[in-house]
Amino acid sequence: MSNYLIKGGALADGSKRDLYIADGLIVEKGSAITHPAIASAIVIDASNSLVLPGFVDLHTHLREPGREDTETVLSGSRSGAAGGFTALSAMANTSPVADTAGVVEQVFRLGQEAGLCDVFPIGAVTQGLLGKSLSEIGAMAQSAARVRVFSDDGNCVADPMVMRRALEYIKQFDGVIAQHAQDPDLTQGAQMNEGIVSSRLGLRGWPAVAEEAIIARDVLLADHVQSRIHICHLTTAGGVEIVRWAKARGIQVTAEVTPHHLLLTDDEAISYNPVYKVNPPLRTQADVMALREGLADGTIDIVSTDHAPHPTESKECEWQEAAFGMIGLETAFSIVQATMIDSGLMTWTDLVNRMSIAPAKIGKYEKQGLDLMVGSPANLTIVNPSLSWRVDRDLVKSRSRNTPFHGLELPGVVIATMFNGNVTHG
Amino acid sequence: MKHLLSIADLTPTSAMSILDTAQEMSRVSASSVKKLPTLRGRTIVNLFLEDSTRTRISFEAAAKRLSADVINFSAKGSSVSKGESLKDTAQTLQAMGADAVIIRHSASGAAQWLADSEWMSGSVINAGDGTHEHPTQALLDAFTIRKHLGGGTGDLRGLQVAIVGDILHSRVARSNVQLLTLLGAQVILVAPPTLLPVGVESWPVQISYDLDAVLPIVDAVMMLRVQLERMNDFFFPNPREYSHFFGLNRDRLRTLKSGAIIMHPGPMNRGLEITADCADSARSVIVEQVTNGVSVRMAVLYLLLAGLQEEEPSVNS
Amino acid sequence: MSVALPAADITRALMRISHEILERNSGSQSLVLLGIPTRGVHLAQRIASNIATIESATVPLGTLDITLHRDDLRMQPPRALMPTNIPSVGIDGRDVVLIDDVLFSGRTIRAALDALGEIGRPKSVQLAVLVDRGHRQLPIRPDFVGKNLPTSLTQSIKVHLMEMDGCDEVLLESQGGAS
The missing domain is CATH 3.40.50.1370 (Aspartate/ornithine carbamoyltransferase)
Structure with a gap:
């Protein structure tokens, strides 16, 4: 295992510190490294860059097992490393569904074999994501994968009784239910945000209330049974308000927002280009501003990518035939910098919190999301905020090309990523 | 104007120009010889991926009165993945040298999607797309x-x-x-x-x-x-x-x-x-309304197909 | 640029053509005048009013747009259609006089003959033009000519009429510079 000297970079708080990395750990930190083995270290030039704890994604679709043509644990890990991530959370909607210890252990093992970042499987709440009966939550928690986050993402746990029981059941190992908040009856056949744009485009509307009603119900349920609820991909101003209210009441609720919902609006649908078709849908500019505000003031705890790879043919078609979802691992940091840092809404310390520390806490990922202290695992990313780059879907590390940011010039380049002391990108 | 996808693309002047042209076309429809040589040698495809006999025959009558060659392509794409079939169909029509495709589709935006794609180079006329426009x-x-x-x-x-x-x-x-x-x-x-x-x-x-x-x-x-x-x-x-x-x-x-x-x-x-x-x-x-439909569609076909296509032309000369 | 026909000559030529039409057709009983848009329409109106003065008779007058029959549609951006108005008497069995401003290649008249064929079957079709500039590409000749104006292919003819242009004149322009 190589040892490294990361030289000339600044930490999130702006202080200049060099880092000496050996045996996967941060061994020394300071303005002048004195370690005796320093001469043998590979030097990584971090001048003009920031050295930050590695990003942690709590919401990733890695598609393996089942749709290895669109992504694998390995290709997704490469994509994550390129985006500055050192931990991913593999969503349960694979084929077969990750609703047994066997499947989550398989995904966990694939992640270890890839060795580019931690891959923490998320377990399904219900068998087959069907919302009817609980999956083997305990077995998954006890498995080698040590699952703590459970989600039927892609589907909503719509039945309130099933949701209540799931919230209660996970308390025994301090788990969390990550809810995909979407009332299925209010969104039958829905294609895009219901509003002015949908009325003109003639695409079936997806009302904000379909998301907000579930959020409201579930924070009340979490309060009632004193359990932890995490709201996946918040998209509406009303949802932000409900979460803010719930937090003020002391309810154990956390929430995430995706980079694309921080930047794009339902106006994109005017092109009828299905690359903008996503679940939950792009909302209005007012929603985007409320999400940014919520992320800045901490109502929204974290940024998650909802990286959702799809094959070309699922997007090269009519809007209503197309699949929902966008890839996002490699663009997440740049979008957050553009929308939150460059706009002055957040500091770099806030960004580290939203993209590394807080998601690791929610998922109980103990060796992730740690401050860059001597003795900590060397999970970090080096970013240069003053460089910019142009997104090219043909150059992504992901196996899929469905990025809505193709051709866009974005600020912030991930110079290098290090996972347990190994360089995984750069 | 190369395509007719949405009324939103029209100005008051271009809309009036279509209606004025339709006025002249209606005279042809009323005369004993209902045939003009105007679009001789042009190939127009009626791509009806959703059933609509009335609209299809109206476009067909309009195209034939202008002497265009009309190919009817009707398919219910429910069993196949429609995305694949629309792309493949468009490329097939391109390879056959279609000058215009009149598309009827159950998906909103299908006509615009086809026009914006690089699958074919001809004109696209929206004959009804989902719940969007007609x-x-x-x-x-x-x-x-x-x-x-x-x-x-x-x-x-x-x-x-x-x-x-x-x-x-x-x-x-x-x-x-x-x-x-x-x-x-x-x-x-x-x-x-x-x-x-x-x-x-x-x-x-x-x-x-x-x-x-x-x-x-x-x-x-x-x-x-x-x-x-x-x-x-x-x-x-x-x-x-x-x-x-x-x-x-x-x-x-x-x-x-x-x-x-x-x-x-x-x-x-x-x-x-x-x-x-x-x-x-x-x-x-x-x-x-049915009678007028033929005249209006003749006008649209004439304005889109009869003249030289510039890069960014308008209906008005 | 030079004036090939001043206003007075135009008036005189149209009067002469009016007389010639009446003479050829032994009066106005079977006549139908059809002007080809745009300037042919105004010339037809003037000839009709000349005939009304000469004969004290109203001759059926109409317009015939030939755009849809043109063979050069694809060479230019789409053209707006001009109105076609066939007099209520129709053209079947009538002596139809087509009226246009300039006769050049003959293609417009070929298109006009095609257009007429769709409307009916005249007893005869005759052609009156204000200017014949030559360079025919089809076997077509005028029956009544205001002025034969030999031109080269680099020259162009501009007809101005009071109704549209504010004055009556026929101009000869040389594109190459030397006039």
Whole structure:
């Protein structure tokens, strides 16, 4: 295992510190490294860059097992490393569904074999994501994968009784239910945000209330049974308000927002280009501003990518035939910098919190999301905020090309990523 | 103008140019020899991925009167992945040298998607896409209205037109609202709130839930087809209640102001949104709409296909 | 640029053509005048009013747009259609006089003959033009000519009429510079 000297970079708080990395750990930190083995270290030039704890994604679709043509644990890990991530959370909607210890252990093992970042499987709440009966939550928690986050993402746990029981059941190992908040009856056949744009485009509307009603119900349920609820991909101003209210009441609720919902609006649908078709849908500019505000003031705890790879043919078609979802691992940091840092809404310390520390806490990922202290695992990313780059879907590390940011010039380049002391990108 | 995808792409001048051209085309349709050499050697494909016999034969008649070669391509794409088939179909049509594709599709935006793709280079004409738009229907409706009202000048300013029924699912309504407004008319939408889209408040229209209050003040009333299946999605309780509040019947016919006309894009649900005696009354121009449809579609084909295609041309020379 | 026909000559030529039409057709009983848009329409109106003065008779007058029959549509951007108005008497069995401003390649008249064929079957079709500039590409000749104006292919003819242009004149322009 190589040892490294990361030289000339600044930490999130702006202080200049060099880092000496050996045996996967941060061994020394300071303005002048004195370690005796320093001469043998590979030097990584971090001048003009920031050295930050590695990003942690709590919401990733890695598609393996089942749709290895669109992504694998390995290709997704490469994509994550390129985006500055050192931990991913593999969503349960694979084929077969990750609703047994066997499947989550398989995904966990694939992640270890890839060795580019931690891959923490998320377990399904219900068998087959069907919302009817609980999956083997305990077995998954006890498995080698040590699952703590459970989600039927892609589907909503719509039945309130099933949701209540799931919230209660996970308390025994301090788990969390990550809810995909979407009332299925209010969104039958829905294609895009219901509003002015949908009325003109003639695409079936997806009302904000379909998301907000579930959020409201579930924070009340979490309060009632004193359990932890995490709201996946918040998209509406009303949802932000409900979460803010719930937090003020002391309810154990956390929430995430995706980079694309921080930047794009339902106006994109005017092109009828299905690359903008996503679940939950792009909302209005007012929603985007409320999400940014919520992320800045901490109502929204974290940024998650909802990286959702799809094959070309699922997007090269009519809007209503197309699949929902966008890839996002490699663009997440740049979008957050553009929308939150460059706009002055957040500091770099806030960004580290939203993209590394807080998601690791929610998922109980103990060796992730740690401050860059001597003795900590060397999970970090080096970013240069003053460089910019142009997104090219043909150059992504992901196996899929469905990025809505193709051709866009974005600020912030991930110079290098290090996972347990190994360089995984750069 | 290369494509006709949406009324939103038209200006008042280009819309008038289509209607004026249609006026001349209607003379051809009325003459004994209904054939012009104008589009000789041009290949036009009727790509109807959703059933619509009326619209297809109207376009076919229009193309044939201009001597174009017409290929009918009808397929119900429900079993195959429609995405693959639309791309493959478009590339096939391109390879066959189609100068224009007239597309009817159940998916909103399909025509625009086809035009924006690089799968084919010819003109794309939207013959109805999902619940989005049906621009030639709106053009033929405007053509019909101006023949009867507004002194034939094409100026629809000051006219009031009611569009009644299932606005939410109607591509005809979406196109008509834009075109009639563009030409200066005032549109009043009449429907139960369940059949109006959320966001309709941003449209340049008046909204009413009261057909009886609207009928005496409008110059034209356009009844939309209401599908019975809507009842199962709770849009209205039952057909009887729908007809009672929003159907055009003999009693309501009497309240129309003199000179007002009754329109319907067809096919009609006689007895539901319109009674037979209204559809067949002297006020009704429903059959004439069909005739005008051919003239309007001839005009569109002429303007899109007869001349040299520039990079960014307009309808006006 | 030079004036090939001043206003007075135009008036005189149209009067002469009016007389010639009447003479050839032994009066106005069977006549139908059809002007080809745009300037042919105004010339036809003037000839009709000349005939009304000469004969004290109203001759059926109409317009015939030939755009849809042109063979050069694809070489230019789409053209707006001009109105076609056939007099209520129709053209069947009539002596139809087509009236246009300039006769050049003959293609317009070929298109006009095609257009007429769709409307009916005249007893005869005759052609009156204000200017014949030569360079025919089809076997077509005028029956009544205001002025034969030999031109080169680099020159162009501009007809101005009071109704549209504010004055009556026929101009000869040389594109190459030397006039």
